[in-house]
Amino acid sequence: MNYEHLVVDVRDRTLWVGINRPHIRNAFNMQTLDEIIHAFTQLDEDPTIGVGVLYGVGDHFCAGGEMQAMLALDETTGHIWNNKMRRLCMLLRNCGKPTIAMVRGYCIGGGNEWQLYCDLVCASETAIFGQSGARVGALPVVGATQYLPITIGDRRAREMLFLARRISAQEALDWGMINAVVPDDQLEAKVEEWAATINSHAPATLRYLKVNLNYLGDLHYPSWMHGSELLNVVWNNEQSTEGMTAFLEKRPPDYSRFPR
Numbered sequence: 001m002n003y004e005h006l007v008v009d010v011r012d013r014t015l016w017v018g019i020n021r022p023h024i025r026n027a028f029n030m031q032t033l034d035e036i037i038h039a040f041t042q043l044d045e046d047p048t049i050g051v052g053v054l055y056g057v058g059d060h061f062c063a064g065g066e067m068q069a070m071l072a073l074d075e076t077t078g079h080i081w082n083n084k085m086r087r088l089c090m091l092l093r094n095c096g097k098p099t100i101a102m103v104r105g106y107c108i109g110g111g112n113e114w115q116l117y118c119d120l121v122c123a124s125e126t127a128i129f130g131q132s133g134a135r136v137g138a139l140p141v142v143g144a145t146q147y148l149p150i151t152i153g154d155r156r157a158r159e160m161l162f163l164a165r166r167i168s169a170q171e172a173l174d175w176g177m178i179n180a181v182v183p184d185d186q187l188e189a190k191v192e193e194w195a196a197t198i199n200s201h202a203p204a205t206l207r208y209l210k211v212n213l214n215y216l217g218d219l220h221y222p223s224w225m226h227g228s229e230l231l232n233v234v235w236n237n238e239q240s241t242e243g244m245t246a247f248l249e250k251r252p253p254d255y256s257r258f259p260r
Helices: 030-045 067-071 075-094 110-117 144-152 154-162 169-174 184-199 203-213 221-234 238-248
Strands: 006-011 014-019 051-056 099-103 106-108 120-124 128-130 166-168 180-182
Touching: 006 030, 014 030, 014 184, 030 051, 030 075, 051 110, 051 184, 067 238, 075 110, 075 221, 099 110, 099 184, 106 110, 110 128, 110 144, 120 169, 120 184, 128 169, 144 154, 144 221, 166 169, 169 180, 180 184
Parallel strands: 014 051, 051 099, 099 120, 106 128, 120 180
Antiparallel strands: 006 014, 128 166
Protein backbone atom coordinates (compact mmCIF):
# COMPACT_ATOMS: atom_id res chain seq x y z
CA MET A 1 0.00 0.00 0.00
CA ASN A 2 1.23 3.48 -0.84
CA TYR A 3 0.68 5.53 2.29
CA GLU A 4 -0.27 9.19 1.90
CA HIS A 5 -1.01 9.98 5.56
CA LEU A 6 1.64 7.80 7.21
CA VAL A 7 5.34 7.12 7.35
CA VAL A 8 5.80 3.37 7.88
CA ASP A 9 9.10 1.67 8.53
CA VAL A 10 10.27 -1.68 9.89
CA ARG A 11 13.63 -1.80 11.62
CA ASP A 12 15.08 -4.17 14.19
CA ARG A 13 11.86 -6.26 14.23
CA THR A 14 9.83 -3.19 15.17
CA LEU A 15 7.07 -1.59 13.11
CA TRP A 16 7.14 2.22 13.28
CA VAL A 17 3.90 3.90 12.17
CA GLY A 18 4.05 7.68 12.03
CA ILE A 19 0.96 9.82 11.37
CA ASN A 20 2.25 12.28 8.79
CA ARG A 21 -0.19 15.21 8.79
CA PRO A 22 1.79 17.75 10.81
CA HIS A 23 0.05 20.70 9.13
CA ILE A 24 -3.09 19.83 11.16
CA ARG A 25 -1.33 18.39 14.23
CA ASN A 26 -1.78 14.89 12.81
CA ALA A 27 -5.57 14.97 13.03
CA PHE A 28 -7.12 12.03 11.17
CA ASN A 29 -9.86 11.38 8.65
CA MET A 30 -11.28 8.24 7.00
CA GLN A 31 -8.20 7.70 4.84
CA THR A 32 -5.89 8.01 7.83
CA LEU A 33 -7.91 5.38 9.67
CA ASP A 34 -7.73 3.02 6.69
CA GLU A 35 -3.98 3.44 6.41
CA ILE A 36 -3.28 2.87 10.12
CA ILE A 37 -5.50 -0.23 10.07
CA HIS A 38 -3.51 -1.54 7.11
CA ALA A 39 -0.18 -0.79 8.80
CA PHE A 40 -1.05 -2.50 12.07
CA THR A 41 -2.48 -5.50 10.22
CA GLN A 42 1.13 -6.02 9.13
CA LEU A 43 2.16 -6.11 12.79
CA ASP A 44 -0.49 -8.72 13.49
CA GLU A 45 0.36 -10.94 10.53
CA ASP A 46 4.12 -10.64 10.00
CA PRO A 47 5.96 -13.18 12.19
CA THR A 48 9.25 -11.28 11.82
CA ILE A 49 7.88 -8.20 13.63
CA GLY A 50 7.52 -8.27 17.42
CA VAL A 51 6.57 -4.73 18.46
CA GLY A 52 4.53 -1.87 17.00
CA VAL A 53 5.13 1.83 17.68
CA LEU A 54 2.54 4.53 16.93
CA TYR A 55 3.74 8.14 16.85
CA GLY A 56 3.15 11.48 15.19
CA VAL A 57 5.53 13.09 12.70
CA GLY A 58 6.64 16.52 13.86
CA ASP A 59 5.65 18.20 17.10
CA HIS A 60 2.40 16.36 17.89
CA PHE A 61 1.11 12.82 18.35
CA CYS A 62 -2.50 13.32 17.22
CA ALA A 63 -4.98 16.12 17.86
CA GLY A 64 -7.98 13.84 17.26
CA GLY A 65 -10.41 13.67 14.38
CA GLU A 66 -10.14 16.27 11.62
CA MET A 67 -12.98 18.74 12.25
CA GLN A 68 -13.97 19.13 8.59
CA ALA A 69 -14.16 15.35 8.26
CA MET A 70 -16.30 14.97 11.38
CA LEU A 71 -18.61 17.82 10.40
CA ALA A 72 -19.32 16.02 7.12
CA LEU A 73 -20.44 12.79 8.85
CA ASP A 74 -24.07 11.73 8.76
CA GLU A 75 -25.93 8.63 9.97
CA THR A 76 -24.43 6.45 7.22
CA THR A 77 -20.87 7.75 7.03
CA GLY A 78 -20.77 8.19 10.81
CA HIS A 79 -21.48 4.48 11.23
CA ILE A 80 -18.57 3.68 8.89
CA TRP A 81 -16.26 6.08 10.78
CA ASN A 82 -17.19 4.54 14.13
CA ASN A 83 -16.54 1.03 12.85
CA LYS A 84 -13.14 2.01 11.48
CA MET A 85 -12.20 3.58 14.80
CA ARG A 86 -13.23 0.45 16.68
CA ARG A 87 -11.41 -1.79 14.19
CA LEU A 88 -8.20 0.17 14.65
CA CYS A 89 -8.47 0.12 18.42
CA MET A 90 -9.09 -3.64 18.39
CA LEU A 91 -5.97 -4.11 16.28
CA LEU A 92 -3.85 -2.16 18.74
CA ARG A 93 -5.32 -4.10 21.63
CA ASN A 94 -5.67 -7.61 20.25
CA CYS A 95 -2.83 -8.06 17.74
CA GLY A 96 -1.00 -10.34 20.20
CA LYS A 97 2.15 -8.23 20.13
CA PRO A 98 3.01 -5.30 22.41
CA THR A 99 2.28 -1.82 21.09
CA ILE A 100 3.90 1.41 22.22
CA ALA A 101 2.58 4.96 21.87
CA MET A 102 5.43 7.45 21.48
CA VAL A 103 3.84 10.78 22.36
CA ARG A 104 4.99 14.34 21.99
CA GLY A 105 2.80 17.44 21.82
CA TYR A 106 -0.97 17.10 21.54
CA CYS A 107 -2.53 13.72 22.31
CA ILE A 108 -6.19 14.76 22.26
CA GLY A 109 -9.58 13.19 21.54
CA GLY A 110 -9.31 10.13 19.34
CA GLY A 111 -5.54 10.38 19.63
CA ASN A 112 -5.79 10.02 23.39
CA GLU A 113 -8.08 7.04 22.95
CA TRP A 114 -5.46 5.41 20.70
CA GLN A 115 -2.77 5.72 23.34
CA LEU A 116 -5.14 4.10 25.86
CA TYR A 117 -5.29 1.02 23.62
CA CYS A 118 -1.50 0.74 23.41
CA ASP A 119 0.31 -1.42 25.96
CA LEU A 120 2.96 1.13 26.90
CA VAL A 121 3.16 4.91 26.58
CA CYS A 122 6.38 6.91 26.54
CA ALA A 123 5.90 10.67 26.42
CA SER A 124 8.02 13.70 25.82
CA GLU A 125 7.95 16.53 28.36
CA THR A 126 5.98 18.48 25.72
CA ALA A 127 3.07 16.02 25.67
CA ILE A 128 -0.46 17.19 26.51
CA PHE A 129 -3.29 14.68 26.99
CA GLY A 130 -7.02 15.33 26.94
CA GLN A 131 -10.52 14.61 25.69
CA SER A 132 -12.27 17.53 23.99
CA GLY A 133 -15.59 15.82 23.23
CA ALA A 134 -17.71 17.79 25.70
CA ARG A 135 -16.28 21.05 24.36
CA VAL A 136 -16.88 20.35 20.67
CA GLY A 137 -20.06 18.25 20.87
CA ALA A 138 -18.47 14.87 20.13
CA LEU A 139 -18.60 11.73 22.25
CA PRO A 140 -15.41 9.94 23.46
CA VAL A 141 -16.89 6.44 23.74
CA VAL A 142 -14.37 4.44 21.70
CA GLY A 143 -11.98 3.97 24.61
CA ALA A 144 -12.05 7.03 26.84
CA THR A 145 -15.22 6.22 28.78
CA GLN A 146 -14.10 2.60 29.10
CA TYR A 147 -10.37 2.83 29.85
CA LEU A 148 -9.82 6.16 31.54
CA PRO A 149 -11.68 4.96 34.69
CA ILE A 150 -9.61 1.76 34.73
CA THR A 151 -6.34 3.57 34.10
CA ILE A 152 -6.61 6.75 36.19
CA GLY A 153 -9.63 6.09 38.40
CA ASP A 154 -13.28 7.02 38.06
CA ARG A 155 -13.04 10.52 39.59
CA ARG A 156 -10.05 11.56 37.52
CA ALA A 157 -11.75 10.19 34.40
CA ARG A 158 -14.89 12.21 35.04
CA GLU A 159 -12.77 15.29 35.63
CA MET A 160 -10.98 14.85 32.32
CA LEU A 161 -14.19 14.09 30.40
CA PHE A 162 -16.74 16.49 31.92
CA LEU A 163 -14.33 19.44 32.15
CA ALA A 164 -12.58 18.59 28.86
CA ARG A 165 -9.46 19.03 30.94
CA ARG A 166 -6.02 18.72 29.42
CA ILE A 167 -3.13 17.46 31.50
CA SER A 168 0.63 17.64 31.13
CA ALA A 169 2.90 14.68 30.62
CA GLN A 170 3.98 14.85 34.26
CA GLU A 171 0.35 14.86 35.45
CA ALA A 172 -0.40 11.91 33.16
CA LEU A 173 2.54 10.05 34.72
CA ASP A 174 1.44 10.95 38.25
CA TRP A 175 -2.11 9.77 37.48
CA GLY A 176 -0.84 6.45 36.15
CA MET A 177 -2.00 7.01 32.56
CA ILE A 178 1.45 6.70 30.97
CA ASN A 179 4.67 4.85 31.78
CA ALA A 180 7.46 7.38 31.39
CA VAL A 181 8.30 11.02 30.65
CA VAL A 182 11.64 11.87 29.06
CA PRO A 183 13.23 14.95 27.47
CA ASP A 184 12.09 15.36 23.88
CA ASP A 185 15.52 14.60 22.42
CA GLN A 186 15.62 11.28 24.30
CA LEU A 187 12.12 10.09 23.40
CA GLU A 188 12.88 7.93 20.37
CA ALA A 189 15.95 6.38 22.03
CA LYS A 190 13.87 5.36 25.04
CA VAL A 191 11.21 3.74 22.84
CA GLU A 192 13.90 1.95 20.83
CA GLU A 193 15.27 0.62 24.13
CA TRP A 194 11.83 -0.66 25.17
CA ALA A 195 11.26 -2.27 21.76
CA ALA A 196 14.64 -4.00 21.87
CA THR A 197 13.91 -5.36 25.34
CA ILE A 198 10.50 -6.67 24.27
CA ASN A 199 11.95 -8.24 21.13
CA SER A 200 14.47 -10.11 23.28
CA HIS A 201 11.65 -11.86 25.16
CA ALA A 202 9.71 -15.01 24.32
CA PRO A 203 7.03 -14.08 21.73
CA ALA A 204 4.54 -16.74 22.84
CA THR A 205 4.78 -15.54 26.44
CA LEU A 206 4.23 -11.95 25.34
CA ARG A 207 1.12 -12.97 23.40
CA TYR A 208 -0.34 -14.91 26.32
CA LEU A 209 0.51 -12.11 28.74
CA LYS A 210 -1.29 -9.61 26.55
CA VAL A 211 -4.39 -11.76 26.18
CA ASN A 212 -4.68 -12.35 29.91
CA LEU A 213 -3.89 -8.75 30.87
CA ASN A 214 -6.67 -7.64 28.53
CA TYR A 215 -9.31 -9.83 30.19
CA LEU A 216 -10.90 -7.20 32.43
CA GLY A 217 -10.85 -4.52 29.73
CA ASP A 218 -12.28 -6.92 27.16
CA LEU A 219 -15.44 -7.13 29.26
CA HIS A 220 -16.12 -3.62 27.96
CA TYR A 221 -16.77 -4.88 24.43
CA PRO A 222 -20.55 -4.34 24.74
CA SER A 223 -19.79 -0.77 25.82
CA TRP A 224 -17.75 -0.15 22.66
CA MET A 225 -20.65 -1.39 20.52
CA HIS A 226 -23.21 0.58 22.51
CA GLY A 227 -20.98 3.66 22.43
CA SER A 228 -20.64 3.47 18.66
CA GLU A 229 -24.39 3.69 18.23
CA LEU A 230 -24.60 6.59 20.69
CA LEU A 231 -21.84 8.35 18.77
CA ASN A 232 -23.75 7.84 15.54
CA VAL A 233 -26.63 9.88 16.99
CA VAL A 234 -24.23 12.70 17.81
CA TRP A 235 -22.78 13.13 14.34
CA ASN A 236 -24.34 16.02 12.44
CA ASN A 237 -26.73 17.05 15.20
CA GLU A 238 -27.11 20.73 16.08
CA GLN A 239 -24.86 20.65 19.11
CA SER A 240 -21.94 18.88 17.45
CA THR A 241 -22.25 21.19 14.44
CA GLU A 242 -22.10 24.22 16.73
CA GLY A 243 -19.15 22.86 18.69
CA MET A 244 -17.05 21.87 15.69
CA THR A 245 -17.89 24.99 13.72
CA ALA A 246 -16.89 27.11 16.71
CA PHE A 247 -13.59 25.24 16.89
CA LEU A 248 -12.88 25.95 13.23
CA GLU A 249 -13.90 29.60 13.67
CA LYS A 250 -11.68 29.85 16.77
CA ARG A 251 -14.49 31.07 19.01
CA PRO A 252 -16.20 29.68 22.13
CA PRO A 253 -19.18 27.46 21.27
CA ASP A 254 -22.61 28.77 22.26
CA TYR A 255 -24.72 25.98 23.72
CA SER A 256 -27.03 28.35 25.59
CA ARG A 257 -29.99 27.76 23.23
CA PHE A 258 -30.04 24.04 23.89
CA PRO A 259 -32.17 22.67 26.77
CA ARG A 260 -30.33 21.30 29.79
